[in-house]
Amino acid sequence: MSFLLGVACLVCRALAGDFSTVPGTGFFVDGDGVQRLFRGVNLVRKERGAWQVTHEELNVMQKLGLNVVRYGVIWSNVEEAPGVYNDTYLKEVRGQIELLYSHGIYSFLEMHQDLLSPFFCAGQDGSPFFYNTPPNSSEYLKGGSKAYPMPFAKPEYIEGPSAEAYGPWGQPKCGRLSQWGESYATYASCSTWQAFYDNVDGVQDKFAAAWSAVASAVAQDNPGVMGIEILNEPWVGDIYADPLLLVGGKADRQNLVPLYDRVQKALREVVPEVPIMFEPITGGSIMDREVGFTQDTAPGGPAMKRKNAFTFHLYCPLIQSDVPLPSSGKLIKRIELAVCNKFDQLNLDTRGRQSQMLGAGSFLSEYGSIPATSEATNMMSRLLSVADSNMMSWTFWEMGMLKRAPDWIQNSLDRSYPAVVPGRVVRFTTEMNITVAGTTLNSFHVEFVASDSREAKIQLARSAFPLSSRRVSFKIVPESATFRLNSTSNAIFIASAPTTTVVMEAVYQHEEVNYLKHLNAIQI
Secondary structure, eight states: OOOHHHHHHHHHHHTTTTOEETTSSSSOHHHSSSEEEEEEEEEEOOOOSSSOOHHHHHHHHHHHOOOOOOOOEOOOHHEEEEEEEEHHHHHHHHHHHHHHTTTTTTEEEEEEOOOSSSSTTTTHHHHTTTTTTTOTTTSTTOOOTOOOOTTTTTOEEEGGGGGGHEEEEEEEESSSSGGGGGGGGGHHHHHHHHHHHHTTGGHHHHHHHHHHIIHHHITTTTEEEEEEOOOOOOOOOOOTTTTGGGGTTHHHIIIIIIHHHHHHHHHHHHOOTEEEEHHOOOOOOOOOOOOOTTTTTTTTOGGGGGGEHHHHHHHOTOTTTTTTTOOOHHHHHHHHHHHHHHHHHHHHHHHHHHHHHTOOEEEEEEEBBBOOOOOOOOOEEEHHHHHHTTOOOOEOHHHHHHHHOOOOHHHHHHHEEEEEESSSEEEEEEEEEEETTTTTEEEEEEEEEEEEOOOEEOOOOOGSSSSGOOOEEEEESSSTTTEETTTTEEEEEEEEOTTTTEEEEEEEEEEOOOOSOOOOOOOO
């Protein structure tokens, strides 16, 4: 009985939600000193209401060995009126986080926005109507010289009852720009973003207060929450008033540092144990490869660096599926993929060094959004191998795409990784689609130093199971290490003496798996 009680208490400590980060890596250390690596998917609903997790989605995540979601929260859903928060929505969000956790999946919350305000055709995806309105001057009002979507298109408006909420600025007709991202660089958007950063009318304080409400309702005393990401893909600010904001690092220093400091103070009053996750300008996917943060200016400063994770996005614009480019021939496509491979490696290596410089963890919180072609999928597999070499956690964009995707996209995410390690992971690597004597193989290598005799859990790719039907070779040193395989969880559990360096190699025959055709029912 005492042994069982001890195990129960150990689990309680491990599930306490008290995480710290390992600088320069994607590992998080739980309250029991165990390193955890996270692999998952984005769940972001950009309309009214919380994302409702389905049986199918739980099955897809579990079949792929995923253990985390980036769960999007929308400010306009949180705050119904100034200072009035939507308890129903917040309870729904908490319920979904608890459901995911009951199936072994952690979550980190992120305040999602794409165009900040409904005045810029953001819909529900951003701040409420009553905050972040364009400047109240004639040039920004309906038909003005800087009205949205100038300077890229002449304004046109919707008339009728729905336009009343837009006041003197008018309700713009959407879909008039060639790409949705152009909205960021409109006069009205840039000016409104800068007013947000300058805390005009206390709007930044309102944002911090909204986050405090979310943390109190959703994250407090919730072991399923392993982090909070302050803001999705923040824009640089008013590039017309100050074009130098486009120069690497300046917008981070000038606009994001004060914002993040204000929000982290509000959050840490409520959930001091939950790591704060923060992005550079635009998420860092294309712009601002040089960051403007230091250990002194990252959220909370040096004292909180082990409670910080530097998050970033990675999309190669040449093949990003939501940025349509003119069609090109096969040669041009091969060149584009080669450029994207170099682009991805440079960015991931750079972000790894930056997180090390900041003394913070690293987390690739968005990538994907690729066309459903085998060439693009091979590029993504190479991207993930670079992420492995940098020992990064990641979340794929996004669940809807994952469910709609052909099997080969899901197979590219079906990867082995060290999920739970009592000790310190030294390195791990993955090689996919290696051809040896006419057979396609995948290989995985991990090296870690055990802190004690508890088992490490190495999540294995689904395509390695069942072992009886595939050529699988395992090598584990030292020979004194013990291991057991669990085909239900697709994992190998390894135990060894304290301070022992353990090396595991697995080589298995590559096989495409139809994940959606062979789902097991999960009871909720």
